[in-house]
Amino acid sequence: MNTSSQRPVRVALPNKGRLSEQAIELFEQAGLRPAPRGSRSLLAALGEGFTAIFVRAADIAEYVADGAAEVGVTGADLVAESGRRVQEVLDLGFGRCRLVVAAREESGVTSASDLPAGTRVATSFPRSASAYFEKLGIPISIAAVSGASEIAPHLGVADVIVDLTSTGSTLRVHGLCEIGTVLESTARLVASPAALEDADTRCAIEELSTGLESVLRAQEKRYLMANVPRARLDEVRAVLPGLSGPTVVEVLDSGTWVAAHAVVSADAVYQTIARLKALGAEGILVTRIERLMP
Numbered sequence: 001m002n003t004s005s006q007r008p009v010r011v012a013l014p015n016k017g018r019l020s021e022q023a024i025e026l027f028e029q030a031g032l033r034p035a036p037r038g039s040r041s042l043l044a045a046l047g048e049g050f051t052a053i054f055v056r057a058a059d060i061a062e063y064v065a066d067g068a069a070e071v072g073v074t075g076a077d078l079v080a081e082s083g084r085r086v087q088e089v090l091d092l093g094f095g096r097c098r099l100v101v102a103a104r105e106e107s108g109v110t111s112a113s114d115l116p117a118g119t120r121v122a123t124s125f126p127r128s129a130s131a132y133f134e135k136l137g138i139p140i141s142i143a144a145v146s147g148a149s150e151i152a153p154h155l156g157v158a159d160v161i162v163d164l165t166s167t168g169s170t171l172r173v174h175g176l177c178e179i180g181t182v183l184e185s186t187a188r189l190v191a192s193p194a195a196l197e198d199a200d201t202r203c204a205i206e207e208l209s210t211g212l213e214s215v216l217r218a219q220e221k222r223y224l225m226a227n228v229p230r231a232r233l234d235e236v237r238a239v240l241p242g243l244s245g246p247t248v249v250e251v252l253d254s255g256t257w258v259a260a261h262a263v264v265s266a267d268a269v270y271q272t273i274a275r276l277k278a279l280g281a282e283g284i285l286v287t288r289i290e291r292l293m294p
Contacts, residue, residue: 092189115179
């Protein structure tokens with residue numbers, strides 16, 4: 001990637017955890033591999049024109065909003081909880097989870113809207129929890145916790161909790177059931193509104209977003225090639241719509257065959273191959289795609 005900015009654009013990335021691993025993997029696939037750094041180093045060159053800043057995921061919205069970084073990767077839940085003004089540039093899709101309200105299974109409560117005024121809520125997301133219950137018109141009391149909150153209702157510290165979950169299995173293990181969803185979250189590429197006002201920086205951020213998006217789009221697709229009977233080409237076109245229809249290439253034989261190339265959905269490859277074989281296709285080849293531009 002090239003950028004015309006005189007100073008490298010600073011990209012705030014999570015410094016640990018699964019979110020960090022997935023963010024770094026995505027950047028590497030887009031051609032932005034962080035330079036080797038020491039275990040305590042907070043900075044690393046990130047390809048041409050970018051510098052990575054490794055900080056806590058929970059602090060990234062603050063860094064971006066305050067201008068310490070022009071752009072960053074963090075969860076939508078953490079952006080919402082920070083209350084800071086940042087501009088979402090791209091939904092990265094990974095780190096999917098939900099911020100939910102959960103109560104003890106034996107409580108009999110099935111909906112957050114049925115909770116009484118004065119309900120005690122244990123959470124490490126006080127801003128988001130307060131906003132959610134304010135919309136429901138239910139005054140609550142926040143019991144702020146810094147770590148796992150699942151035990152709080154069983155100790156009498158709180159009546160319900162507001163916490164993150166991916167599958168709900170941890171809640172069930174602790175005898176809790178979901179009674180409301182505060183928000184759904186994935187990792188997001190966010191930028192400083194001030195940075196986007198600078199033409200050079202905005203161009204670099206848009207270039208970064210395009211590069212990352214091309215990798216994300218490619219993950220959902222496969223490139224398929226097959227030799228198909230010319231006489232059945234109309235039927236093949238129905239099987240291989242591709243992005244704008246298959247590319248058809250002449251095969252150097254008697255003219256009985258043509259080669260059809262197309263981009264297909266990864267989750268539809270099995271069915272596509274079966275349908276092509278039913279039409280008499282041969283030499284079917286499926287490969288992964290590194291980048292796919294919109």
